[in-house]
Amino acid sequence: MKKIEVCLSPELIHLYDLKDKIVVVVDIFRATTTMVTAFANDVKSILPLSSLEECRAMSDHGYIIAGERNGQTAEGFELGNSPLSYLNGAYSEKKIAMTTTNGTLTIEKSRKGSSEILVGAFINLKSTVHYLQTQGNDILIHCAGWKGKFNLEDSLYAGALVDGLSESHDYDCDSAIATRSLYLQNKHDLTAFLQQASHAKRLQNHNIEADIDFCLTMDIYNIVVKVVDGELVKNK
Amino acid sequence: MKKIEVCLSPELIHLYDLKDKIVVVVDIFRATTTMVTAFANDVKSILPLSSLEECRAMSDHGYIIAGERNGQTAEGFELGNSPLSYLNGAYSEKKIAMTTTNGTLTIEKSRKGSSEILVGAFINLKSTVHYLQTQGNDILIHCAGWKGKFNLEDSLYAGALVDGLSESHDYDCDSAIATRSLYLQNKHDLTAFLQQASHAKRLQNHNIEADIDFCLTMDIYNIVVKVVDGELVKNK
Numbered sequence: 063m064k065k066i067e068v069c070l071s072p073e074l075i076h077l078y079d080l081k082d083k084i085v086v087v088v089d090i091f092r093a094t095t096t097m098v099t100a101f102a103n104d105v106k107s108i109l110p111l112s113s114l115e116e117c118r119a120m121s122d123h124g125y126i127i128a129g130e131r132n133g134q135t136a137e138g139f140e141l142g143n144s145p146l147s148y149l150n151g152a153y154s155e156k157k158i159a160m161t162t163t164n165g166t167l168t169i170e171k172s173r174k175g176s177s178e179i180l181v182g183a184f185i186n187l188k189s190t191v192h193y194l195q196t197q198g199n200d201i202l203i204h205c206a207g208w209k210g211k212f213n214l215e216d217s218l219y220a221g222a223l224v225d226g227l228s229e230s231h232d233y234d235c236d237s238a239i240a241t242r243s244l245y246l247q248n249k250h251d252l253t254a255f256l257q258q259a260s261h262a263k264r265l266q267n268h269n270i271e272a273d274i275d276f277c278l279t280m281d282i283y284n285i286v287v288k289v290v291d292g293e294l295v296k297n298k
Numbered sequence: 299m300k301k302i303e304v305c306l307s308p309e310l311i312h313l314y315d316l317k318d319k320i321v322v323v324v325d326i327f328r329a330t331t332t333m334v335t336a337f338a339n340d341v342k343s344i345l346p347l348s349s350l351e352e353c354r355a356m357s358d359h360g361y362i363i364a365g366e367r368n369g370q371t372a373e374g375f376e377l378g379n380s381p382l383s384y385l386n387g388a389y390s391e392k393k394i395a396m397t398t399t400n401g402t403l404t405i406e407k408s409r410k411g412s413s414e415i416l417v418g419a420f421i422n423l424k425s426t427v428h429y430l431q432t433q434g435n436d437i438l439i440h441c442a443g444w445k446g447k448f449n450l451e452d453s454l455y456a457g458a459l460v461d462g463l464s465e466s467h468d469y470d471c472d473s474a475i476a477t478r479s480l481y482l483q484n485k486h487d488l489t490a491f492l493q494q495a496s497h498a499k500r501l502q503n504h505n506i507e508a509d510i511d512f513c514l515t516m517d518i519y520n521i522v523v524k525v526v527d528g529e530l531v532k533n534k
Binding site: 071073074077208210211212213214217234236237239240243244246247248255258259 | 306307309310313444445446447448449450453470472473475476479480482483484491494495
């Protein structure tokens, strides 16, 4: 039986063997939710970059630049990190260069030997489950966390994905068991549970309640997003 | 209001500010359970050491040496890491030098600026709660995990301690919220829940079911154990 594991923070990823695994990167608030939304609204590609400088430089090469640090749009960037900016095909057929506080770094750290990298969010949970069930590889869910620390929202997504795969995959990894239990305990009201969380509080301070609600909505989109040659694309 | 935070692994401890905090180290299977049991059975002191070599050398200085790696007694050591070895005052008034796979390293990493280090276990949970309620410092629970990774049993203890302090302390740290939820969900049958866990399985392979049952029993002892000048002692 194929296996599923959960890594709770990029600061722990060196403890995991990524070889031949499909790594699912998650940063619910908001990088991976934004990436999935962007593809569901027909952007052409997203280039994830670690630094603001690299990202800014791409505006001279035909890219729309999206830059966020600590929950806010970085100076001089057209886009921040709100999924809502991409709705109604606002950036249809555009190439996006994107850097975020936690999400893009987590993608970068997911490469070493992995067979494939996906980005996942609650808004395309079922599609990701179905895709993974058709693949022969073991799976590692890589939570972006917040500046290296564990966070609730990414762990809840990890638990939801483990739960979705619990009949097709072994999950005897302790963090998979824990996140699944956490998700099952709180799935009936993720919003209320997350209102206690530090990062949700941080986002609330930035007046983005609409973003939070959107990020916690299940299965809006029926697409899978993956990394191909360093760029994010919609799976055909 | 005083604060309580949870660090899920020694690999994440550099992300936390330890200054003036009371750090509670937990390694349920079995280092901290064994330490508490040893003091409840009247050992004089325990010297926690990182390496087998340092520990072995202490046998020439009047110490009983206890050494464990990967769940088994290290070669040439009188004691391994079973709490049951200390029952009935078997090592009463003895000085113990101890090294374990995860627990002693976690104590070592808890020093930087902290005001005090305790070691805790389910077997003295209430005593530790009561002691912490009388102190003015913020608290950080430091889970030993397993070779750097998150583990279930230490996280469940963290959740139990957060729950015990939830009326006297703020716990808006995401890992405190998550471990408390995990504990509340599973406290009615910790043993069954933990049977899924990787480390419990590892220990079962070593035929130490009795140790596991003992490690998961609540409030057997009414003592608090702390580090003073590098040695563990019973709090007066």
